[in-house]
Amino acid sequence: MKLELGNFYVKDIQFGEKTQYNNGILTINKNAALSVVKEDEHITEADIVIVKPGDKVRLVPVKEAIEPRHRIGGGPLFPGVTGDLLQAGDGKSHALKGCSVLVVGKHWGGFQDGLIDMSGEGAKYSYYSQLKNIVLVADTDENFEKREQQKKNHALRWAGMRLAEYIGAAVADLQPEEVEVYELPPVTKRSTETSKLPSVVMVLQPQSQMEELGYNDLCYGWDCNRMVPTFMHPNEVLDGAMISGSFMPCSSKWSTYDFQNFPMIKRLYQEHGKTVNFLGVIMSNLNVALEQKQRAAQFVAQMAKSLGADAAIVAEEGYGNPDADFIACIVALEDAGVKTIGLTNECTGRDGASQPLVTLDAKADAIVSCGNVSDLIILPPMETVIGELQALARDGLSGGWDNDTILGPSVREDGSIIMENNAMFCSDQVVGWSTKTMKEF
Amino acid sequence: MKKAILYLNQFFGQIGGEELADHAPEIREGLVGPAMELNKQLGDEVEVTHTIICGDNFMGSRQEEAINTILGFLEGKEFDIFFAGPAFRAGRYGSACGNICKAVQDKFKVPTITSMNDENPGVEMFRKELFIFKGGASAAAMRNDVKAMAQFGLKLIKREELLPAEEEGYFGRGIRKQVWLNPPVVATERVIDMLLKKVHGQPFETELPIPKQDLVPIAKALTAEELSKLEVAVVTSGGIVPVGNPDRIQSASATKWGKYDISKLEDLVKGEFMTIHAGFDPMAANNDPDVIVPLDALRAYEKEGKIGGVYKYFYSTVGTGTTQAEAARMGKEIAAELVEAGVKAVILTST
Numbered sequence: 001m002k003l004e005l006g007n008f009y010v011k012d013i014q015f016g017e018k019t020q021y022n023n024g025i026l027t028i029n030k031n032a033a034l035s036v037v038k039e040d041e042h043i044t045e046a047d048i049v050i051v052k053p054g055d056k057v058r059l060v061p062v063k064e065a066i067e068p069r070h071r072i073g074g075g076p077l078f079p080g081v082t083g084d085l086l087q088a089g090d091g092k093s094h095a096l097k098g099c100s101v102l103v104v105g106k107h108w109g110g111f112q113d114g115l116i117d118m119s120g121e122g123a124k125y126s127y128y129s130q131l132k133n134i135v136l137v138a139d140t141d142e143n144f145e146k147r148e149q150q151k152k153n154h155a156l157r158w159a160g161m162r163l164a165e166y167i168g169a170a171v172a173d174l175q176p177e178e179v180e181v182y183e184l185p186p187v188t189k190r191s192t193e194t195s196k197l198p199s200v201v202m203v204l205q206p207q208s209q210m211e212e213l214g215y216n217d218l219c220y221g222w223d224c225n226r227m228v229p230t231f232m233h234p235n236e237v238l239d240g241a242m243i244s245g246s247f248m249p250c251s252s253k254w255s256t257y258d259f260q261n262f263p264m265i266k267r268l269y270q271e272h273g274k275t276v277n278f279l280g281v282i283m284s285n286l287n288v289a290l291e292q293k294q295r296a297a298q299f300v301a302q303m304a305k306s307l308g309a310d311a312a313i314v315a316e317e318g319y320g321n322p323d324a325d326f327i328a329c330i331v332a333l334e335d336a337g338v339k340t341i342g343l344t345n346e347c348t349g350r351d352g353a354s355q356p357l358v359t360l361d362a363k364a365d366a367i368v369s370c371g372n373v374s375d376l377i378i379l380p381p382m383e384t385v386i387g388e389l390q391a392l393a394r395d396g397l398s399g400g401w402d403n404d405t406i407l408g409p410s411v412r413e414d415g416s417i418i419m420e421n422n423a424m425f426c427s428d429q430v431v432g433w434s435t436k437t438m439k440e441f
Numbered sequence: 442m443k444k445a446i447l448y449l450n451q452f453f454g455q456i457g458g459e460e461l462a463d464h465a466p467e468i469r470e471g472l473v474g475p476a477m478e479l480n481k482q483l484g485d486e487v488e489v490t491h492t493i494i495c496g497d498n499f500m501g502s503r504q505e506e507a508i509n510t511i512l513g514f515l516e517g518k519e520f521d522i523f524f525a526g527p528a529f530r531a532g533r534y535g536s537a538c539g540n541i542c543k544a545v546q547d548k549f550k551v552p553t554i555t556s557m558n559d560e561n562p563g564v565e566m567f568r569k570e571l572f573i574f575k576g577g578a579s580a581a582a583m584r585n586d587v588k589a590m591a592q593f594g595l596k597l598i599k600r601e602e603l604l605p606a607e608e609e610g611y612f613g614r615g616i617r618k619q620v621w622l623n624p625p626v627v628a629t630e631r632v633i634d635m636l637l638k639k640v641h642g643q644p645f646e647t648e649l650p651i652p653k654q655d656l657v658p659i660a661k662a663l664t665a666e667e668l669s670k671l672e673v674a675v676v677t678s679g680g681i682v683p684v685g686n687p688d689r690i691q692s693a694s695a696t697k698w699g700k701y702d703i704s705k706l707e708d709l710v711k712g713e714f715m716t717i718h719a720g721f722d723p724m725a726a727n728n729d730p731d732v733i734v735p736l737d738a739l740r741a742y743e744k745e746g747k748i749g750g751v752y753k754y755f756y757s758t759v760g761t762g763t764t765q766a767e768a769a770r771m772g773k774e775i776a777a778e779l780v781e782a783g784v785k786a787v788i789l790t791s792t
Contacts, residue, residue, distance in 0.1 A: 124621070198640040267629035275637055311640050313632055339639045341632050346649065352616035353569075360651045366639050367649040368631045371619040421619070432632070435625035437648050439605030440613035 006176025061109025080221025089235025399423025454494030535563025680718030720761025
């Protein structure tokens with residue numbers, strides 16, 4: 001399978017007559033873009049705002065991030081989600097780099113939504129503060145979940161994907177500035193030199209805790225709660241086979257942008273043929289029932305062993321209950337003789353004194369840790385808020401609260417905020433960008 | 442200028458050696474022994490105003506009295522930080538430094554710092570609650586240990602940013618916080634580095650050390666035949682004690698256990714026994730202590746011949762907040778008594 005990602009480095013984004021890309025300048029016809037957003041009649045209000053690094057802007061509630069791309073030769077960016085099924089990961093796609101489509105609720109947030117500061121002290125928490133963002137701020141008539149803490153955010157998330165496709169189409173017929181090639185021959189058809197290297201599988205545990213459909217990550221449109229672990233080509237993940245869900249406390253979440261750019265997968269590609277033989281991805285999940293956890297761990301270990309993996313990297317999208325899947329999977333792999341590295345964040349509480357993962361096992365002896373979901377963060381007011389600041393306090397964002405006897409509400413009268421890292425948008429970057437770690441004090 | 446006070450034992454307080462370990466607490470204005478070095482290391486910004494001296498035995502055997510006396514000395518004194526030791530490898534001194542630092546910290550809300558060698562049992566007893574610097578084995582390390590305490594004390598007083606325990610040099614308190622690596626190293630690099638080392642059998646360092654689990658294999662089951670001939674003892678971490686708590690077992694973070702004679706009792710009744718455990722709603726246990734120490738059921742089994750009898754004492758402590766190290770020590774002490782008494786069957790109840 002061979003994927004060619006043609007990159008276009010966006011230097012600036014502006015509104016204009018025609019949606020086009022020219023010499024690093026991305027121009028968006030706002031009306032045309034909004035009409036794509038409003039193709040879904042459930043979108044009741046929508047606007048698009050451009051925000052850039054350094055802007056005095058706070059975004060909340062942020063629901064999703066997507067990289068604008070175009071699939072050369074046609075077909076949906078997200079097969080089985082925004083269009084018919086097709087094989088992702090084999091062919092050419094064009095990508096607008098250095099920017100993302102961010103989806104922000106105009107009013108209502110939920111458990112899974114987050115916050116991004118584009119400048120100031122808060123900017124360091126989110127990867128997306130470094131990007132130029134095309135922000136879709138919209139509201140919907142999904143009244144059934146307006147006051148629910150858990151929201152599917154269906155209309156908004158799908159509108160974001162359509163918008164990313166629409167913007168990506170601007171580079172459909174252009175020559176990319178750079179082409180990244182991702183190619184892995186079949187597992188049994190690799191050169192002797194490569195086959196001699198330690199072989200590694202990347203095990204992904206995308207979020208799938210909700211029994212009800214509509215909240216979990218999707219794999220080619222299929223709810224990850226309803227699957228057993230399966231072997232995938234890493235290119236599929238990089239090319240739109242996976243989309244983010246709408247369930248997990250936000251700092252632990254992997255956005256669709258995160259899947260499209262999965263740094264750990266790209267890093268393994270860099271090592272492939274040099275230090276390791278990258279076998280591919282085992283796509284697992286994070287279901288809640290014990291038997292489902294055991295089944296998934298068993299499948300993963302069996303698959304890794306059958307593939308001849310010497311080593312594995314296990315990454316979990318979540319904390320708390322999913323820690324049981326994470327540790328069970330590592331233990332199953334180690335028991336199968338596969339040397340395993342874990343990639344996760346921790347929940348040690350606001351005082352840092354709690355047990356870092358819900359379950360621990362001495363066999364999980366090699367873990368890279370990307371942060372504490374419950375770290376307390378205090379930030380000054382921001383000049384401009386896009387969305388609604390009160391959502392952080394009012395709507396049950398995982399890192400916000402409407403009142404606390406000692407700390408008061410998350411949103412203070414002057415617009416300053418106090419929150420847990422939990423509500424920072426995709427901030428623990430367990431996909432691999434994180435420069436955070438955990439230390440004992 | 443900020444003010445500091447230092448605690449020393451009778452030896453470093455220049456009273457004398459082991460023969461004077463019963464020396465009662467005293468406070469002196471100015472500098473005694475290591476206080477001079479501490480004062481020097483603290484520089485111009487902090488002055489050591491007083492030295493407190495207490496014999497190790499006095500603190501060990503009359504702890505409450507010693508602590509109350511010292512807290513009394515400190516009442517009304519102006520001080521911004523409190524030091525104790527360094528205690529090196531001296532066990533009783535380490536425990537004394539830990540106890541007094543904790544009491545001072547709790548009462549006066551000032552930071553406290555001590556220093557011990559990693560083999561000092563005081564480290565495990567107090568590391569979760571105090572800044573204990575990693576000290577040398579003997580007084581030869583005095584200057585270095587005092588310097589480490591002083592430098593960190595200055596940082597605390599100036600409210601400077603504190604680095605992780607390992608970098609500062611104190612024993613980690615079990616508090617894990619997120620930090621940005623400086624210089625930044627992305628997670629992907631850290632994973633690949635760890636992966637290659639692990640695969641090639643080279644040493645690597647996890648970012649999430651899993652606490653060592655000291656699991657004891659479960660003993661072989663007794664047959665009904667064997668059990669019918671054996672006395673059964675009850676040990677509990679549920680805090681059941683005679684009303685009045687004669688051994689003053691702590692309601693949380695216990696370091697003491699007690700044993701209570703039940704040889705003449707058929708049943709633990711309300712008003713005679715109670716729980717002092719602070720980790721659960723005590724109502725049910727206080728209404729009927731047998732829900733935690735099931736003496737009534739054991740007596741019934743004894744009458745039916747299912748067990749040979751009930752051992753004359755039951756053992757009790759409190760499990761909530763109790764450190765693994767303390768729990769293990771108490772467990773070993775209780776087990777030693779039971780083995781000595783020839784007991785071969787124990788029911789351990791928790792709450």
